[in-house]
Amino acid sequence: MKILLAEDDGETGAYISKGLNAEGHSVDHVLNGRDALTQSMTQPYDLLILDRMMPELDGLSLLKALRAAHNTAPVILLTAMGGLDERVDGLKAGADDYLVKPFALAELSARIQALARRPVLQKEVTELQVADLKLDLLTRQASRAGHEIDLQPREYLLLEYFMRRPGRVQTRTMLLEAVWDIHFDPKTSVVETHISRLRGKIDKPFNKPLLQTLHGVGYVLQP
Amino acid sequence: MNKRWRPWTNIVGSFSMRFAALLSLVFTVAVLLAGALSYILLSQELKTRLSNEARQMAENLAIVYQADGLEEVINAIDAGVMSTKDHSNLYLFLDNNLQKVAGNFELAAPFSGVKDISDSVIFSGEDREGNNQGEQYLAFGKKVSEGWIITARDTSWLVDSREVLIQSVAWGLGAALLLAVGTALFLAHQNERRIERLGAILDSAAFGDLGQRFAEPGRANDDITRIALQVNEVLGRLAQNIENLQQVTTDVAHDMRAPLTRLRTKLEPHYLRGDLPKDTQHDLQKAMSEMDTIVSTFDAILRLAQIESGSANIARLPVDLSAICLTMGEMLEPVAVELGHELTVNCGAEVLVNGDKDLLSQAIVNLIENAFNHCPAPALIELTTGITDAGAFFKVCDSGHGIEEQERTAVLQRFYRLEKSRSNAGNGLGLSLVNAIAIAHHGQITLSDNAPGLCATFKFSRNNESMIN
Numbered sequence: 001m002k003i004l005l006a007e008d009d010g011e012t013g014a015y016i017s018k019g020l021n022a023e024g025h026s027v028d029h030v031l032n033g034r035d036a037l038t039q040s041m042t043q044p045y046d047l048l049i050l051d052r053m054m055p056e057l058d059g060l061s062l063l064k065a066l067r068a069a070h071n072t073a074p075v076i077l078l079t080a081m082g083g084l085d086e087r088v089d090g091l092k093a094g095a096d097d098y099l100v101k102p103f104a105l106a107e108l109s110a111r112i113q114a115l116a117r118r119p120v121l122q123k124e125v126t127e128l129q130v131a132d133l134k135l136d137l138l139t140r141q142a143s144r145a146g147h148e149i150d151l152q153p154r155e156y157l158l159l160e161y162f163m164r165r166p167g168r169v170q171t172r173t174m175l176l177e178a179v180w181d182i183h184f185d186p187k188t189s190v191v192e193t194h195i196s197r198l199r200g201k202i203d204k205p206f207n208k209p210l211l212q213t214l215h216g217v218g219y220v221l222q223p
Numbered sequence: 224m225n226k227r228w229r230p231w232t233n234i235v236g237s238f239s240m241r242f243a244a245l246l247s248l249v250f251t252v253a254v255l256l257a258g259a260l261s262y263i264l265l266s267q268e269l270k271t272r273l274s275n276e277a278r279q280m281a282e283n284l285a286i287v288y289q290a291d292g293l294e295e296v297i298n299a300i301d302a303g304v305m306s307t308k309d310h311s312n313l314y315l316f317l318d319n320n321l322q323k324v325a326g327n328f329e330l331a332a333p334f335s336g337v338k339d340i341s342d343s344v345i346f347s348g349e350d351r352e353g354n355n356q357g358e359q360y361l362a363f364g365k366k367v368s369e370g371w372i373i374t375a376r377d378t379s380w381l382v383d384s385r386e387v388l389i390q391s392v393a394w395g396l397g398a399a400l401l402l403a404v405g406t407a408l409f410l411a412h413q414n415e416r417r418i419e420r421l422g423a424i425l426d427s428a429a430f431g432d433l434g435q436r437f438a439e440p441g442r443a444n445d446d447i448t449r450i451a452l453q454v455n456e457v458l459g460r461l462a463q464n465i466e467n468l469q470q471v472t473t474d475v476a477h478d479m480r481a482p483l484t485r486l487r488t489k490l491e492p493h494y495l496r497g498d499l500p501k502d503t504q505h506d507l508q509k510a511m512s513e514m515d516t517i518v519s520t521f522d523a524i525l526r527l528a529q530i531e532s533g534s535a536n537i538a539r540l541p542v543d544l545s546a547i548c549l550t551m552g553e554m555l556e557p558v559a560v561e562l563g564h565e566l567t568v569n570c571g572a573e574v575l576v577n578g579d580k581d582l583l584s585q586a587i588v589n590l591i592e593n594a595f596n597h598c599p600a601p602a603l604i605e606l607t608t609g610i611t612d613a614g615a616f617f618k619v620c621d622s623g624h625g626i627e628e629q630e631r632t633a634v635l636q637r638f639y640r641l642e643k644s645r646s647n648a649g650n651g652l653g654l655s656l657v658n659a660i661a662i663a664h665h666g667q668i669t670l671s672d673n674a675p676g677l678c679a680t681f682k683f684s685r686n687n688e689s690m691i692n
Contacts, residue, residue, distance in 0.1 A: 009481050015488035053477050080480035081473060081525075085536045102484035102518060105491055154553055180554050184585050185519060187592050187653075193557040216494060216508065 001046040001116055005029045006036035006062070007078065008054045012101075016049070019105040020112070033057025040066060045073050047112060052079035052090070060093050067094035074115040076108070087183060106217035110169040128163040131223045133202060133210055135163050142202065149201050154179065158198055162211065162221035171218035195219055238414075243407025247400060254399070258392035265388060266381065270361065273376045274337045277363040280312065280374035285365050293324070293369055300325040313344070313360060313375035324370065333371035334364040340375060417447050421454060430663065431533025433462040465532050472525055479521065483514060490514075523652040527637060530582070530659040537663050538579040544617055545570040545608045547580060551587045552606050555595075563600030566591065569607040576615045576683050578664045586660045589653045590619040590679050598623030598676070614666075618680040625677040631670040657681070 003025050007013035010031065017027040028045075030036045034056040040048060048066070050059040057065075063075055077095040079086055090098045097111050128135045133144045140156055142149040151159060158179050162170065172191045176182050180190075195211065203209040212222050280303075288296045293316075300314040304327045315326030317333050329345040340362040359382060362375035417439070424435045436458065437451035493499060494507040529535035552568030559566035576583075587606070594604045603622040609615070626634060633639050637655040654668075657679075661668045666683040 009485065012481070012484050012488055015485075015492075019492075053473075080477040080484075088536070100522075101480040102487040102514070104487070106495075152553075180550065182554075182584055182588075183581055184588075185522075186555075186588050188555070188558045188595060189561070190554055190558055193561050194554075196561075197557050216511070 001025045001112070002044070003027045003047045003049060003112070004036060004040055004043075004045045005049045006031075006033060006054060006059065007049070007051045008032060009051075016105065016108065020109065023109055025112070031055075033059065033062045037062055037065060040071060040073070041069070047115060048073050048075045049108070049112075050075060050077055050095075052077055052081065052086075060089065063090075063093045063095060076111060076115065078103075104171075104216065106169065106214070107171045107173065110171045110174060110218060113168050114165070114174065128160070130163050130166045130221055131208070131210055132206075133163070135160060144202055144206055147205070151198075151201065154194070155198050155201065158194060159202065162219070166221050166223050169214060169218045169220045174218070240407060240411035243403070243411060247403045247407065250403060251396065251400060254392065254396045258389070258396075261392075262385060262388055266385060269381045269384060270378070273361045273378055273381065274363065277361055277374050277376045278337065280314075280376075281363045281365045281372050284314075284316075284372045284374065285367055288367050288369075288372065296372070297325040309377075310346070310358070311377040313362070313373075313377075315373040316370055317373065318370040326373075328375075330373060333366075333373060334362075335366050335371075336364060338362050338364065341378075344375070414447060417451075421447070421451055424458070425454065428458055428461070429533075430665070431535070431537065433458050433465060433533070468528070468532060472528060476521075476525060480518075483518060486514060487511065520652070523656060524637075527652060527656050527659055530656070530663050533663075535663075537582065539577050540580070541575050541577055542580045542583065544574040544576050544583065544615060545572060547584050548587060548606055548608050548617055551584055551591070555588065555591050559591075559595065559604060562595055564595060564598065564602045564604055566604045566606065569605065570617075571608075574608045574610055574615045574617075576664070578683075579660075582660045582663070586657045586681060587617065587619070589657050590681070593653055593679070594619055594621040594623065594677075597621075602676070613682065614685050615683040616680055618678055620673045620676060620678040622673065622676040625672060625675060626670060628672070634670070635668060654679075 003020060005013060005016055005020075005027050007016065007029065008031050013029045013031070017029045020027045028039060028043075030039055031054075033050075033054040036048075036050065036054075037057060050062055052059040054062075059077055059079075063077065066073075066075070074096040075094065076097045076099060077090040078099050078101060079090070080101050086100075087098045096115055099108060099111065126136065126138050128137065133142070135142045135156075137160070140151075142151050142156070142159060158175070161175070161178055170178075173185070175191050176186075179194075195213075199209070199211050203211055210221055210223070212220050214220060284296055284299055287299050296316060300316055303312060303314045304325075307327075310327065313326070313328045315328055315330060316324040317330070318324050321333065323329055327346070330340065331343060331345075339360070341359045344360050344362075359378040360375040361378050362373055364371055364373045421437055424437055427435055436455045439448065439451075442448060490507055490511055494504065494511060497504075499507070526535075530537070548570035549568060552566060552570065556566045556568070591604060591606060594602065598604070598621045605620045606617070607620070608617045634654050635658040638651040639655075640651040658668045661681050664683060666681060669680045669682065671678045671680065
């Protein structure tokens with residue numbers, strides 16, 4: 001993907017660029033909002049990563065200007081403010097996602113992946129399948145290798161979320177936001193426990209585990 | 224701000240109304256006193272005039288008698304009687320044998336000087352049953368050598384004048400009182416509305432909206448305006464302080480997160496390499512997790528400061544407390560099992576409150592996680608929602624050690640940690656955050672004994688119903 005990164009902290013920007021380059025993206029790094037505006041107006045990007053606080057032109061104003069100019073490229077806002085309204089303000093201004101510093105590179109890259117391949121609503125799809133794991137979206141029944149699996153409602157949502165994104169890393173915060181719609185960090189191991197429960201049903205009785213943990217990064221349903 | 228009907232009791236109890244009532248009372252007493260005084264003075268004056276007139280009439284007749292003799296006096300009396308057929312003036316000449324010689328009334332006993340003869344006057348002839356029976360008369364008697372000249376003046380118009388005076392005072396007083404009470408009610412109502420507006424502005428300021436000001440274009444300066452101007456000034460200063468605070472937190476956030484981000488960018492690639500010795504890998508993970516703790520404590524402080532200062536935009540939308548409790552309870556139930564506890568959720572019927580779903584979810588999660596952390600396993604933890612007459616509530620009760628009564632207020636303060644749990648995880652901000660969230664929702668947190676254990680109840684006040692913007 002061709003990505004524009006606007007980050008005024010050179011060191012952080014360089015690290016992010018390096019990390020994203022290593023994942024096969026091509027990254028242009030600019031150090032202020034005005035350069036980001038010029039750059040994004042002259043070249044098409046698949047994704048913009050904008051720091052919220054930048055000299056010359058802050059990320060939020062830049063984003064508003066881009067949206068006003070009908071630039072529809074997906075935008076991830078990076079921010080040093082973890083406040084209550086910050087996320088809402090960012091999303092209102094037209095950001096597609098929002099990340100509070102400091103963040104794990106894996107978190108950013110998982111979110112880039114999610115934006116790049118947003119699940120398209122396929123109305124005709126009534127069944128999801130990953131390897132021998134199947135999920136009937138009409139009867140809400142899961143089965144693996146022909147064995148029916150009983151799921152609690154939230155386990156069903158969690159599994160559906162993973163099955164719609166096979167092979168893609170899902171971080172803890174992404175799961176908290178998507179499955180439980182909460183935007184704060186519970187102190188206890190909520191996600192871990194639910195994943196472990198789900199694993200107990202879809203993986204444990206079978207030979208090949210599908211739901212894998214990437215330590216320090218997140219989880220992935222690997223076909 | 225929604226308009227509320229102000230009951231009259233509020234106006235009656237208002238300062239302006241009481242002041243107006245007091246003024247009206249003083250005014251009434253003053254008018255009554257003035258009326259009474261006028262009544263007395265007027266009566267005396269009129270009485271003196273009438274007796275003077277009666278005397279004058281008698282003196283005139285006496286002069287005629289002295290000059291021209293009895294015959295002329297009788298003629299004069301007859302002429303007087305003829306000209307006052309309405310008996311407004313009375314004339315009588317009694318001879319020394321007390322026989323009536325001339326005049327238009329009779330009198331049993333003659334006298335000299337002024338006398339009220341209302342009770343003893345008798346009209347003669349066709350007037351015996353006349354209209355003037357019972358009228359009031361003031362008479363003057365004068366002795367002359369052949370008898371007595373007695374003249375009298377009808378004083379009934381004196382009584383009429385008094386009645387007119389009383390009536391005019393009564394009507395005047397009534398009208399003035401009506402006007403005074405009406406004006407007082409109008410002013411009190413107006414003042415009450417202004418005070419109410421000022422109160423509403425202070426209310427919204429207490430919950431974070433510092434943008435409202437009291438404005439009354441074109442109104443002259445009075446006490447309320449002066450106080451309102453002071454309130455405006457204080458609100459302006461407060462808003463400025465909050466803006467400064469926000470600027471500081473923004474700066475601090477930026478200046479602290481930037482190096483932390485750089486630190487992470489230094490650590491993370493090594494952590495992800497996977498070819499380092501296990502110990503180093505472990506240390507790196509520990510360092511990163513410590514860093515996450517710093518960030519999360521910092522986030523909690525920021526969040527708390529924002530909620531407490533009212534600078535956070537808190538949603539005020541109708542949310543079903545029971546639905547949130549069910550979701551959060553269901554989310555934490557497996558964690559409870561993992562930790563060896565039992566979490567029961569009693570959230571049935573819909574409990575609607577106005578508030579911020581995110582913050583209320585966080586309050587519920589914090590309270591339950593608090594119980595997880597402080598109760599030795601296995602503990603029974605219960606999450607309940609409901610509505611009482613006092614308002615909606617949710618509560619988290621556990622079967623742990625509880626908190627000593629004297630420490631229950633202190634644990635709501637930031638960074639306060641019970642000595643016995645100091646070794647436990649947590650930053651001492653969880654309960655103070657819940658407390659701040661409660662206050663931001665016009666509610667309160669109460670901690671009570673669950674014998675054994677602790678009940679933390681998040682109560683919404685009835686005011687919460689009017690919170691929708």
